[in-house]
Amino acid sequence: MTSNPQRWAVVGGGILGMTLALRLAQRGKDVTLFEGAPHFGGLASAWQLGDITWDRHYHVTLLSDSHLRALLAELGLEGDMQWRVTRTGFFTGGRLYSMSDALEFLRFPPLGLVGKLRLGMTILYASRLTDWKKLERIPVGEWLEMLSGRATFRQIWLPLLRSKLGENYTRVSAAFIWATIQRLYAARRSGIKREMFGYLPGGYARILGALVERLEGAGVRLRPGMTAESVEGLPGGGIEIRFPGGAPERFDQVVVTAPTPVAATICRGLEEDEASRMRGVExxxxxxxxxxxxxxxxxxxxxxxxxxxxxxxxxxxxxxxxxxxxxxxxxxxxxxxxxxxxxxxxxxxxxxxxxxxxxxxxxxxxxxxxxxxxxxxxxxxxxxxxLPTLDFSRRLPPMTTSVPGLHVVNSAHIVNGTLNVNETIRLAQDAAGRIT
Ligand SMILES: Cc1cc2nc3c(=O)[nH]c(=O)nc-3n(C[C@H](O)[C@H](O)[C@H](O)COP(=O)(O)OP(=O)(O)OC[C@H]3O[C@@H](n4cnc5c(N)ncnc54)[C@H](O)[C@@H]3O)c2cc1C
Incomplete structure (x- = not known):
């Protein structure tokens, strides 16, 4: 620890902001974490459903989620993880089918043998590709139709793309499906024979509780219920954060982890090019x-x-x-x-x-x-x-802005992966290294 540590603020107390705040504090920074909601956790937070407390959105951990598992180990929770092989269903033509192994895939009635072969080859091909940047220039629909054929595209890929992206799928690049397939194959790449899904008894409420305790132990000041209204560089140096109805607070460095549309609204004094890049992230x-x-x-x-x-x-x-x-x-x-x-x-x-x-x-x-x-x-x-639209990584605003001391790091910076807690933790840890 230095005798006069730099004062850092992290705005947004989801998994990203919490992990980043922890890593900054562990690097000797004096850190305050602001979260707009009354509790920490963002998308991973828990809520009450009748008499049970569980995640507001479904969450599963993969055996290959090495960054998340390392954090859980640091929190003393990894040993309690429960791992299972799960099954997958398909609802198609008004019927529910199991598609949980190779045999069931071969029996899957909606597709003919050629369609199945092309689908299997597409997935295998995508799992082996490494140059994802090239895929950022190709619309995902075009790429999948070229590899799997028109019929398989219409019967399988199109409904799946629409289910995650709606009609926006037409503007999304092939890197999206590549990243999804890569996540499914991560286990094999890391030497694990069969991917398993895991959960912690008690759900994310328990993980977040342990993380909050660890943050307090590391000296991070936790400020829930504080929505940043504006974040602005001061003429003499430093950054000021304003809150509705509260006194402004000053820091040497501020990292905004809120989604880009929020960051674009609250960060003041950005150059026009930065602001327009931020507005371009949908x-x-x-x-x-x-x-x-x-x-x-x-x-x-x-x-x-x-x-x-x-x-x-x-x-x-x-x-x-x-x-x-x-x-x-x-x-x-x-x-x-x-x-x-x-x-x-x-x-x-x-x-x-x-x-x-x-x-x-x-x-x-x-x-x-x-x-x-x-x-x-x-x-x-x-x-x-x-949305990973065409040429996404080239148009993404950098993490450090033109305002001295102001950084914007959020899940849009997961450019060659899907949105998940493991990638979020990896991003937080990379960012902590880069911006300090
Ligand atoms: C339906 C669903 C299912 C998912 N399933 C899985 C899964 O199975 N496995 C998995 O690993 N991941 C899953 N995820 C992804 C996982 O939840 C995210 O990767 C992770 O929670 C993202 O964290 P974050 O901190 O980047 O973003 P967020 O959780 O969005 O955090 C941003 C935080 O910033 C706060 N904020 C915003 N504006 C301000 C402001 N002005 N001032 C102060 N605070 C502000 C917000 O309140 C929020 O808490 C799922 C997500 C969803 C939605």
């Missing part, structure tokens, strides 16, 4: 329902949906991974719908979303009774992940 949002059910629906952790007309874009059955004892013997199911930031569903009353989603779920699982739905919660977030 985000995809989510409306995600959590259901606590009396009984499980299926044995699939993820059910991909290729049929049109369902109001959600997948079904995630947490109890296919997590011991139902964590939920009092009941089943926890998530129904995500990835949407554009201006989607009408953000303004739709909860009751309407509930009715729409339950009707969709009844279409997939006709045996489901309304009395079996014990609790229904809806999370809406406008800025979930930056």
């Amino acid at each position: 985000y995809q949002g989510i409306v995600c329902a959590s259901l606590l059910l009396r009984h499980k629906l299926s044995d699939f952790y993820v059910t991909n949906i290729t049929d049109s007309g369902l109001p959600f874009t997948g079904v995630i059955e947490m109890t296919a991974l997590v011991d139902p004892g964590q939920f009092g013997g009941r089943a926890l199911v998530y129904l995500p719908r990835y949407v554009s930031r201006d989607d009408p569903m953000f303004a739709m009353p909860d009751e309407e979303v509930r009715e729409l989603f339950l009707r969709g779920l009844e279409r997939m699982h006709p045996a489901l009774c309304r009395e079996d739905v014990l609790h229904f919660g809806i999370s809406r977030v406008k800025n979930v992940f930056a």
Whole structure:
């Protein structure tokens, strides 16, 4: 520790901001962490669903998530992780199929043998490619259609792309699907034979609780409930953060980890080129329902949906991974719908979303009774992940701005990966090294 450490502020207390604050403090900086919400954790935070506390959005850890697992080990939690091989379903042509191993893939009725071969070859080819920058210039739809053929593209890839990107898929590059496939193959690349999914009993509430304790232990000042309204360089040096109804605070260095559209609004004094690069980063949002059910629906952790007309874009059955004892013997199911930031569903009353989603779920699982739905919660977030549009990495604003001492680091900087906690921790640690 230096005798007069630099005063640093981190704005945004999601996993990125928390990890960054910890690493800065461990490098001897005097760190304050501001979070707008009353609790830390952002997208990974937990909420209450009836009498259970679990993640607001479904979260799973992969055996190959080395950065996350190292952090969990540092927090003394890694040994409690529970690992399972999970199964995957496909809802297509009004029927639910298992697609959990090679044999089931070969039996999968909606595709002919040639289609299956081309699909398999596409995935294998993408898993072996290393030059992702070239893919940033090719629209994802064009690339997949070229590799898999028109029929397979229409039957499998297109519904899957739409489920995550909506109509924005037309502007997204092939690097997106490459990164997704790379994550699925990460286990094999790291020498693990079969990928397994894991969770920590107690969920992210426990991980975040331990992280908060570690931050306090490292001397980080934690300031939840503090939404930064503006972040501005001062003429004599240093950065000032203003909060609605509160006194401004001054720091030597500030790192904003909020999503780019928020950073573009609160950071003042940026050069026009930086500001326009920031405005050019578009985000995809989510409306995600959590259901606590009396009984499980299926044995699939993820059910991909290729049929049109369902109001959600997948079904995630947490109890296919997590011991139902964590939920009092009941089943926890998530129904995500990835949407554009201006989607009408953000303004739709909860009751309407509930009715729409339950009707969709009844279409997939006709045996489901309304009395079996014990609790229904809806999370809406406008800025979930930056759309990896064509040439994304070349147009991305750098982490350090032209305002001396002001840095903007957020998940948009995960340029050759997908949005997940492991990549987020890796980014935080890289950024801590780079900006100090
Ligand atoms: C539906 C869903 C499923 C997911 N599933 C998985 C999974 O299975 N496995 C996995 O590893 N990852 C998963 N993720 C991804 C994971 O949640 C993210 O990678 C991670 O939480 C991102 O953290 P972050 O800190 O970058 O962003 P965020 O969590 O968005 O944090 C940003 C923080 O900044 C705060 N903030 C914003 N503006 C201000 C302001 N002006 N002043 C102060 N604070 C501000 C926000 O309140 C927020 O807390 C999932 C995400 C979603 C949405």
